[in-house]
Amino acid sequence: MEQETLQAVMGLIMNAGNAKSEAVEAIQAAKKGEFTVAKEKLETANECLVQAHHAQTELLTKEAQGEEMQVTLLVVHSQDHLMTAITFVDLAKEFVEVYKRIDEK
Known part of the structure; x- marks a missing residue:
């Protein structure tokens, strides 16, 4: 795997993992009951997802420009990590809202 591609794949994995951790x-x-902290963590998670998407877009752009991309287990893992992180962040937003409602009662 080309060094530039490897960096993009690793950036995708790292940022997706950070997003999930923040969530x-x-x-x-x-x-x-620390809803201000929860909001800050979700904002950071979203920023990490944006960075992961940038890495993914870099890979997609190269392929769209005709560069051959070797699909390895690492590449598949990076995409899996991103999709899991996106789902987890979405669910975390819902959990935070549920805890807010419980706290209000």
Whole structure:
């Protein structure tokens, strides 16, 4: 795998992983009633997802321009990581809202 491609794949994995971690921390903060912290964690998670999308877009752009992309387990793993992170962040937003409603009662 070309070094530039490897960097993009690793950036995708790293940023997606960070997004998921921030989402977990958002849920934990909301569970404690720390909704300001939860909101900040979700914002950071979204920023990490944006960075992951940039890495993904870099890979997609190269392929669209005709560069051959070797599909390896690492590339598949990076895409899996991103999709899992997106789902997890979406669910974390819902959990935070549920904890807010519970706290209001």
